[in-house]
Amino acid sequence: MGSSELIFRGHEDETTLPMSDTYSPKRPKPWFLPITRPVHYILREQRLVFVLVGILIATVIFSIFPSRQSQQHFNYSPVPYGSYFSDESTSLGGGFAAAHRVVYERRGGFVGKVPLGLKRKGLRIVVTGGAGFVGSHLVDRLIERGDSVIVVDNFFTGRKDNLMHHFGNPRFELIRHDVVEPILLEVDQIFHLACPASPVHYKFNPTNVVGTLNMLGLAKRVGARFLLTSTSEVYGDPLQHPQVETYWGNVNPIGVRSCYDEGKRTAETLTMDYHRGAGVEVRIARIFNTYGPRMGIDDGRVVSNFVAQALRKEPLTVYGDGKQTRSFQYVSDLVEGLMRLMEGEHVGPFNLGNPGEFTMMELAQVVQETIDPNARIEFRPNTEDDPHKRKPDTTKAKELLGWEPVVSLRKGLPLMVTDFRQRIFGDHKDSSSDMSSTSTA
Numbered sequence: 196m197g198s199s200e201l202i203f204r205g206h207e208d209e210t211t212l213p214m215s216d217t218y219s220p221k222r223p224k225p226w227f228l229p230i231t232r233p234v235h236y237i238l239r240e241q242r243l244v245f246v247l248v249g250i251l252i253a254t255v256i257f258s259i260f261p262s263r264q265s266q267q268h269f270n271y272s273p274v275p276y277g278s279y280f281s282d283e284s285t286s287l288g289g290g291f292a293a294a295h296r297v298v299y300e301r302r303g304g305f306v307g308k309v310p311l312g313l314k315r316k317g318l319r320i321v322v323t324g325g326a327g328f329v330g331s332h333l334v335d336r337l338i339e340r341g342d343s344v345i346v347v348d349n350f351f352t353g354r355k356d357n358l359m360h361h362f363g364n365p366r367f368e369l370i371r372h373d374v375v376e377p378i379l380l381e382v383d384q385i386f387h388l389a390c391p392a393s394p395v396h397y398k399f400n401p402t403n404v405v406g407t408l409n410m411l412g413l414a415k416r417v418g419a420r421f422l423l424t425s426t427s428e429v430y431g432d433p434l435q436h437p438q439v440e441t442y443w444g445n446v447n448p449i450g451v452r453s454c455y456d457e458g459k460r461t462a463e464t465l466t467m468d469y470h471r472g473a474g475v476e477v478r479i480a481r482i483f484n485t486y487g488p489r490m491g492i493d494d495g496r497v498v499s500n501f502v503a504q505a506l507r508k509e510p511l512t513v514y515g516d517g518k519q520t521r522s523f524q525y526v527s528d529l530v531e532g533l534m535r536l537m538e539g540e541h542v543g544p545f546n547l548g549n550p551g552e553f554t555m556m557e558l559a560q561v562v563q564e565t566i567d568p569n570a571r572i573e574f575r576p577n578t579e580d581d582p583h584k585r586k587p588d589t590t591k592a593k594e595l596l597g598w599e600p601v602v603s604l605r606k607g608l609p610l611m612v613t614d615f616r617q618r619i620f621g622d623h624k625d626s627s628s629d630m631s632s633t634s635t636a
């Protein structure tokens with residue numbers, strides 16, 4: 196027996212009705228019933244008033260507090276959105292807060308308000324090469340600003356001593372790691388400094404290309420902003436003086452210094468490729484000769500050489516005729532420039548250096564005046580590919596970052612001498628006040 200026969204049994208009178216697919220034993224409901232029922236329900240017992248009051252409360256709440264959902268929708272970084280803000284109480288003032296607002300607006304395309312009473316978080320920042328000379332001063336400033344800092348360093352030229360004053364601080368971490376190997380860290384910003392910077396070291400450690408590639412890969416993966424510390428060496432032995440960022444340089448690709456010069460040029464290329472090709476937010480600084488406390492004592496750079504020699508009562512070694520020029524920047528000026536560059540809107544490259552120009556002989560004289568007027572000068576044959584002139588044009592940094600160096604060589608050198616004297620002769624007089632006083636100079 197078919198199922199249709201079971202359905203129709205006992206309802207013979209209805210077999211005369213036209214057969215249809217929509218047959219139902221119940222009478223069809225009027226079409227407007229689904230609309231009128233809820234309306235009747237709302238109108239009964241003043242329920243409409245409650246609905247309107249509910250809408251009003253929701254409107255007030257959502258106009259005062261921004262929706263977190265819309266923030267997350269625009270933020271492509273896995274790092275919590277709020278972490279792009281710094282603690283206002285420890286920020287560098289208006290310029291820094293404004294820079295963070297730029298990050299906020301560009302990343303989110305959404306401007307919201309932070310509810311009253313909620314503290315803004317510091318950033319999570321990795322500093323590769325943070326145990327070195329420049330890196331350790333940068334770490335000091337970032338910690339002072341209220342950020343959380345992870346230092347990644349293999350201690351090739353860096354020293355734990357440079358960072359010991361942060362040990363025990365919950366916002367500070369130190370990882371022994373060689374950046375030629377990949378590493379995964381969740382951070383907002385990457386200051387990439389890891390690279391031996393003096394001639395005696397960089398010949399034995401071609402870190403630049405692979406290390407930079409790994410750090411760019413990390414920046415891409417976690418959506419962090421990446422800053423490369425490039426160098427004035429990208430200009431080689433310059434045919435243009437002073438050097439402007441648009442100058443492409445005059446570099447020997449196969450000389451003894453090429454691993455550093457060409458390594459940094461390649462690092463710049465990779466940085467721009469990741470920016471254009473993968474949308475990574477990048478910044479490039481071209482750093483000119485920098486000096487200050489915590490420099491490697493025997494690292495072969497001219498200022499540290501002269502200071503250490505004068506303190507040890509050894510002759511100051513001048514290579515060539517001593518007429519080649521350099522400009523010398525105090526480390527606190529550089530750190531200020533790096534931080535402004537990272538927080539600003541411009542990719543660069545930016546020259547960061549002191550435009551004051553000195554011949555090697557003039558530098559030797561300043562060292563004599565500062566340490567020992569009787570220090571002898573000894574001439575030696577010049578090294579291969581030593582540039583004849585170096586002087587930054589810093590107009591671009593001044594205009595776009597509002598940055599210019601403020602510490603002169605005669606002011607900065609004595610601060611470095613104090614630090615070198617303590618390290619060479621083991622004079623344990625506390626030098627922290629000397630160093631911190633320069634960071635605001």
Ligand SMILES: NC(=O)c1ccc[n+]([C@@H]2O[C@H](COP(=O)([O-])OP(=O)(O)OC[C@H]3O[C@@H](n4cnc5c(N)ncnc54)[C@H](O)[C@@H]3O)[C@@H](O)[C@H]2O)c1
Nearest residue numbers: 324326327328329349350351352353373374389390482485
């Ligand atoms: N100081 C200057 O005058 C100057 C000038 C131009 C550019 N720079 C650039 O600034 C950066 C810092 O220079 P600095 O003067 O502080 O030099 P530095 O040698 O004192 O510091 C470099 C740091 O990087 C670390 N490092 C080196 N190779 C590494 C690796 N493979 N993995 C992890 N860590 C590694 C070292 O241990 C050290 O702590 C460098 O990139 C350098 O090229 C410096």
